Amino acid sequence: MAKPLAAWSQKRWLFPLLVALSLSTALVFLLRAAFDSSCDRHTFVVPDMRFDSDRTAGAGTGLADWNPIGFMKSKRVLLVSHELSLSGGPLLLMELAFLLRGVGAEVCWITNQKPSGMDKVVDNLEHKMLGRGVQVLSAKGQEAVGTALKADLVVLNTAVAGKWLDAVLKENVHQVLPKVLWWIHEMRGHYFKMDYIKHLPLVAGAMIDSHVTAEYWKNRTQERLKIKMPDTYVVHLGNSKELMDVAEASVAKRVLREHVRESLGVQNDDITFGLINSVSRGKGQDLFLRAFYESLQLIQEKKLVVPSLHAVIVGSDMTAQTKFESELRDFVALKKIQNRVHFVNKTLTVAPYLAAIDVLVQNSQARGECFGRISIEAMAFQLPVLGTSAGGTTEIVVNGSTGLLHPVGKEGVTPLAKNIIKLATHVERRLTMGKKGYERVKVMFLERHMAHRIAAVLKDVLQKAKNHRHS
Ligand SMILES: *[C@@H]1O[C@H](CO)[C@@H](O)[C@H](O)[C@H]1NC(C)=O
Numbered sequence: 001m002a003k004p005l006a007a008w009s010q011k012r013w014l015f016p017l018l019v020a021l022s023l024s025t026a027l028v029f030l031l032r033a034a035f036d037s038s039c040d041r042h043t044f045v046v047p048d049m050r051f052d053s054d055r056t057a058g059a060g061t062g063l064a065d066w067n068p069i070g071f072m073k074s075k076r077v078l079l080v081s082h083e084l085s086l087s088g089g090p091l092l093l094m095e096l097a098f099l100l101r102g103v104g105a106e107v108c109w110i111t112n113q114k115p116s117g118m119d120k121v122v123d124n125l126e127h128k129m130l131g132r133g134v135q136v137l138s139a140k141g142q143e144a145v146g147t148a149l150k151a152d153l154v155v156l157n158t159a160v161a162g163k164w165l166d167a168v169l170k171e172n173v174h175q176v177l178p179k180v181l182w183w184i185h186e187m188r189g190h191y192f193k194m195d196y197i198k199h200l201p202l203v204a205g206a207m208i209d210s211h212v213t214a215e216y217w218k219n220r221t222q223e224r225l226k227i228k229m230p231d232t233y234v235v236h237l238g239n240s241k242e243l244m245d246v247a248e249a250s251v252a253k254r255v256l257r258e259h260v261r262e263s264l265g266v267q268n269d270d271i272t273f274g275l276i277n278s279v280s281r282g283k284g285q286d287l288f289l290r291a292f293y294e295s296l297q298l299i300q301e302k303k304l305v306v307p308s309l310h311a312v313i314v315g316s317d318m319t320a321q322t323k324f325e326s327e328l329r330d331f332v333a334l335k336k337i338q339n340r341v342h343f344v345n346k347t348l349t350v351a352p353y354l355a356a357i358d359v360l361v362q363n364s365q366a367r368g369e370c371f372g373r374i375s376i377e378a379m380a381f382q383l384p385v386l387g388t389s390a391g392g393t394t395e396i397v398v399n400g401s402t403g404l405l406h407p408v409g410k411e412g413v414t415p416l417a418k419n420i421i422k423l424a425t426h427v428e429r430r431l432t433m434g435k436k437g438y439e440r441v442k443v444m445f446l447e448r449h450m451a452h453r454i455a456a457v458l459k460d461v462l463q464k465a466k467n468h469r470h471s
């Protein structure tokens with residue numbers, strides 16, 4: 001088991017770096033600890049000052065250029081979140097809230113489902129929003145209805161947020177639907193319920209994180225519920241500026257790498273394969289460990305000369321005492337690979353681990369991730385990705401170029417084992433893949449790319465709402 005990262009603070013010079021890191025990236029990390037859905041774990045830094053600093057940087061380069069959503073200035077936007085927590089969905093919507101505030105839009109926020117009583121996280125996040133000029137409203141009541149009626153745009157976040165429509169808007173619902181943009185981040189079966197999405201066909205648009213997920217929604221709504229999707233926009237996510245800053249700071253990266261490796265007991269020349277996701281069957285840590293063990297056996301059988309291989313599993317939660325957690329540890333003990341496999345608790349900081357590993361393994365099962373943001377984060381750190389050929393991963397990883405794909409399920413174990421060996425034996429190939437991944441991030445998975453994509457959607461939806469008003 002790794003020593004906690006806090007032990008680093010013994011080194012005085014390292015401390016300021018860690019503080020800077022944790023301040024800028026705290027939310028990304030917090031979020032990973034919390035988000036557990038089988039489908040998504042979007043991770044977003046809440047962008048403190050982000051647009052302000054962009055503004056300075058972009059001065060003189062033309063407004064539209066650096067801020068694609070400038071046209072939202074003075075627009076009234078209501079954001080409706082199913083819940084408020086440090087999970088992917090709500091934080092993503094918060095990011096949008098700040099983006100809109102950054103260009104002078106009037107932004108109101110509603111959380112449909114709040115825990116009863118005091119909740120520190122909710123309190124904290126609301127405080128953060130208020131600080132950025134986002135008005136936080138109560139989910140029910142006349143103010144909510146009035147705000148929805150007056151808004152230029154209403155963004156519903158996640159399928160479940162659909163419950164808010166009838167419950168609160170009641171007879172006004174049809175007046176609001178033509179200006180609703182529905183942002184969907186999930187694809188598990190239980191979301192395809194009329195209770196949640198019966199109004200979906202009537203909204204101005206749906207925004208979905210990957211083409212595969214959009215196709216799945218189209219199919220499921222039609223086959224299961226006999227309803228038709230509205231105009232659907234696919235918007236791939238992007239890496240936060242903060243993450244890119246760490247990924248591109250070579251000195252900081254090296255320092256982090258050395259220290260994490262030291263804490264794990266991994267030598268500098270060893271090769272580490274890391275899976276960074278909350279530990280659950282859907283994320284495939286069990287199958288990854290089997291593949292890892294198989295690769296060790298193959299290396300022995302074929303007498304391959306390779307550096308020591310290590311597996312790092314970031315995202316454990318032993319307090320949860322799940323059967324799955326014990327299963328993983330039992331497997332490691334049974335196969336006697338304790339010195340090769342390192343479990344790291346759920347953590348607020350993933351950047352150090354991205355700096356420390358050599359290859360990211362994305363082993364999400366079934367339909368995979370809706371998007372799977374850890375992949376683009378790893379690519380920013382110039383890591384190749386060994387991913388399942390499912391979900392958003394297939395839109396992020398270019399098979400053979402920025403990583404290698406393997407099938408989901410048990411069929412994927414041997415192909416993954418072989419891919420592990422390929423990257424362990426071909427150093428050049430591994431490094432080239434990492435560089436290609438980084439280049440891909442730079443051309444399509446940055447925050448500003450995402451902002452451009454969202455801008456196009458918002459423009460379209462506003463236009464439709466306007467046409468509707470005038471028809
Ligand atoms: C991980 O969490 C477990 C259970 O909460 C705890 O006992 C253990 O000390 C933690 N390990 C580290 C390295 O923090």
Ligand SMILES: *[C@@H]1O[C@H](CO)[C@@H](O)[C@H](O)[C@H]1NC(C)=O
Nearest residue numbers: 215216218219220221222223
């Ligand atoms: C939905 O998926 C099923 C199974 O893959 C397929 O048979 C069916 O034709 C698809 N339907 C639509 C409307 O795409």
Ligand SMILES: *[C@@H]1O[C@H](CO)[C@@H](O)[C@H](O)[C@H]1NC(C)=O
Nearest residue numbers: 388389399400404405406407
């Ligand atoms: C990925 O590419 C390899 C060859 O580089 C090929 O054998 C494999 O079938 C491909 N996998 C997918 C899912 O396309």
